[in-house]
Amino acid sequence: MTTFTIFLILIVIVSFLLIVVIMVQNPKGGGLSSSFGGGGSQQLGGVKKTTDFLDKSTWALATLLLVLILLSNIDLMGGSGIEDSKINTEDIQVEAPPVTTPPTENN
Template sequence: MGQFTIFLALIVVVAFLLIVVIMVQNPKGGGLSSSFGGGGTQQLGGVKKTTDFLDKSTWTLSTILVVLILLSSLAIPRAGIAQEDSTALDPDALETPAPAAVTPNTNDTAKPADSTK
């Protein structure tokens, strides 16, 4: 398995986790954090802690996703680079062919342009 395939699998897993974390949140303050609330002042986890956890996990997963994407660009196999390297190592590939010999035109008579059109 190549490096790019590993990066691709990690990117897919992190993107899926990021989608799950974002879908759990409610833009109006509800979501998973509202299910732990209820109105009582004595809460085991607390709404604030759940919201902080979801917020931190969103930022962490998004940062990991960006880093993985940037690192995967280094692992992409490039055919053009390998081809350039092979010509640099092959001294016969660097030789340029001689230009074709130019034969002079022995027919010096030029035809007049057709002016009837």
């Protein structure tokens, strides 16, 4: 298995986890955080701690996804930097095909 395949698998896993964490959140403060601490009682860490955990998880997974995408791109390019990927036009030699004229009919 190549390193690019490993990066691709990790990107899919992190993307799935990011989708799950985002879907669990509710922009109005409800969702999962209200079931853990809603109704005025402080159970299982409370609403504020659950919201903070989901918010930090979202940022961490998004950052990890960005880093994995950048690393897979570097691996796909063969580890070469930007300077190596530039084309050196001085070394390229282009040969033009010989010019041929169509045969003419003599009357």
